[in-house]
Amino acid sequence: MSGGEGTSAAIRALVESHQHFMCVGHKDADADSLGSVLAFTEVLRGLGRQADPWVPEPLPTLLDHLPGYAEVNRTEAPEDAVVFAFDAGSPARFGNLRARIERAPAVVVIDHHLSNEGFGTLHLVRPDAAATGEIVYRLFQEWGLEITVPTATNLYAALFTDTGGFRHGNTTAVTLEIGAALARLGADPAWVALKSYKSLSASTLRLHAATAAASRYECDDRLIWSEVRQSTLRATGAILEQSEGIIDQLQSLDTMRCALLFKEVEPGLTKVSLRTRAPVAAHELAGQFGGGGHARAAGIEMSLPIDEVEALVLDAARDAATVAGT
Ligand SMILES: [Mn+2]
Structure with missing residues (x-):
């Protein structure tokens, strides 16, 4: 486990001192990874930064309901962009984007995998978190940022799906409290459940x-x-x-x-x-x-x-x- 308040402040300082960011999810991106990417992208833009959401090929088309999905893999991030990488325990999880990430001036890894190798310039790794989205939510709270409805929806989807619909052993009182907070901020639990588990094709x-x-x-x-x-x-x-x-x-x-x-x-x-x-x-x-x-x-x-x-x-x-x- 690594990353406490010092890491949170160091990440904030990196956001303050840079203009370009690339938010990256892992290969075969799930809603935790992509939801965190999209939430972070929106928050960075809200802070006046240029941020581009990316995931390794192929695009996770089953997640096209997540707010901001249409912008994924659309705009090439500048070479000086700082990379934020979400929900991945090793560089191998970045597939065709691995080389791009490894030449970035700084890489911030936000993750909750027990097997995380501790790669990157800064790592905020909390295996006790039910989802990477939970760590992202806490970061936004610590930074005193306003959470919009699309961001609340992305983080709720991250939490909801990484706990199997609040059913797996990683579901804690904290997870449910954050879920409730995100619902108050505008995430629609029934809609996320519909899109996550009740929208299968024949x-x-x-x-x-x-x-x-x-x-x-x-x-x-x-x-x-x-x-x-x-x-x-x-x-x-x-x-x-x-x-x-x-x-x-x-x-x-x-x-x-x-x-x-x-x-x-x-x-x-x-x-x-x-x-x-x-x-x-x-x-x-x-x-x-x-x-x-x-x-x-x-x-x-x-x-x-x-x-x-x-x-x-x-x-x-x-x-x-x-x-x-x-
Ligand atoms: Mn996850």
Whole structure:
């Protein structure tokens, strides 16, 4: 963990002393990452600065309801722009923007991942925060800034989705209080819930159904896993991005200690989503394969065919789920 009041003041000083900023989310940006990017972009502009919101390719089109989305990846930031990076534990999470970020004059990292490597010029990393959006909200509070309705909406979406709709173990009294404060500032909880969890297309539901039907149960139902292959996508008319949310279905199993979803990005490139219950540590399991994340939720990306990744990761997951059950 790093970053206290001193960091908050140092970040504010950086904002005061520079004119150009680039706010960057992580690859496969979620609402926490992009919501934080858009909230920070608006606040910086409100302070009279030039700020441009960016995420690595491909654009997260499922998040096009977030206020300010239309401006993402539109304007190239000047080379002297200070970078604010949100919700990413390592530089590898910035995909095609990594080189751009690494040559910036300063990089401020705001994040809540346990696995954060402490990269960047300044880092405000609080693993106890439910969402990066929660850290951003507190920063704005400390700085005494007015929060507009679009910014409140972006931060509420960040908090709401990173807690799985205020359901995961990271939901605390503080999270709910900040959620309430953001609702008072104009965020609409029902609208954010509608856009986050009740706006699936027919092809998404077909993909979710096919993946649920294909799920496997092992280790006395302590381990549940499924897969999205390119053939699954062709059969359901979906794209990989629509697999968002499938892992939540898998982790709803009552006996679950470890839930895994393998995703074939392309032949030879595989991603894995992990969810666990105590005492299985998701970030430790992911860490064995170069991945990272939180204690209950983590991810892996490997340049190997899906069959090989399944063999490797399932082997470790079976061990973890079995030990966890004793
Ligand atoms: Mn997050």
